Amino acid sequence: MNCRCWQDGHARRPPFDPALLVFTGGLVDIAPEHADDGRLYAAYWEWRRDACPHVNMEHASEAIANWPDYRAFTAALARAGDFSTLTSELPRGNSGTTPAAAAATALEELAVSPSGHEPTVAALIRVFRASRETGNPVVWL
Structure with a gap:
């Protein structure tokens, strides 16, 4: 970011x-x-x-998770219910952007996301907070 x-x-x-x-x-x-x-x-x-x-x-520059942990987190989101912003905005590979306008909703969804993925959630919270504060998009690398 x-x-x-x-x-x-x-x-x-x-x-x-x-x-x-x-x-x-x-x-x-x-x-x-x-x-x-x-x-x-x-x-x-x-x-x-x-x-x-x-x-x-x-x-801000954050390592979110290794790929197995990241995939486990996104799979848990898919099983847990309506996390539409996270599901649509989190990258599926090493590229993409998430607009700053999505940060507030992403933070709300992270606050109620499935347990067992705390390090990944904490890193994503830092990234989306930085996006909200700066107004800049998240650039996924």
């Missing part, structure tokens, strides 16, 4: 034209038409590393 320092004007100015940056999917990045410029991309990553108090502009 990326921070909001760039959007809120708290990040230092990059060593290249800021007009080359775009904000998409919760991430400040080089505009696609300039992504093949190796020197620019290197400068971007150098800048991003310490552009604000958050290393690499990451507000």
Whole structure:
């Protein structure tokens, strides 16, 4: 989960034209038409590393669970009843995003989720709280 320092004007100015940056999917990045410029991309990553108090502009980064534990948790959700937001928003692989608008409902569902998966639930709570606080989507990697 990326921070909001760039959007809120708290990040230092990059060593290249800021007009080359775009904000998409919760991430400040080089505009696609300039992504093949190796020197620019290197400068971007150098800048991003310490552009604000958050290393690499990451507000939160969580390891949710290993795949067997994660699958056990999602299977328990499926058996337990109506967890429609979690069921639709949790990733099925190492990619995807969940919009910040879904964070509040996801947190409500996690509060009543099946027991026996506390470490996974705790990590997901941290992620969805960060999404709610920043207004940024969860990016699943």
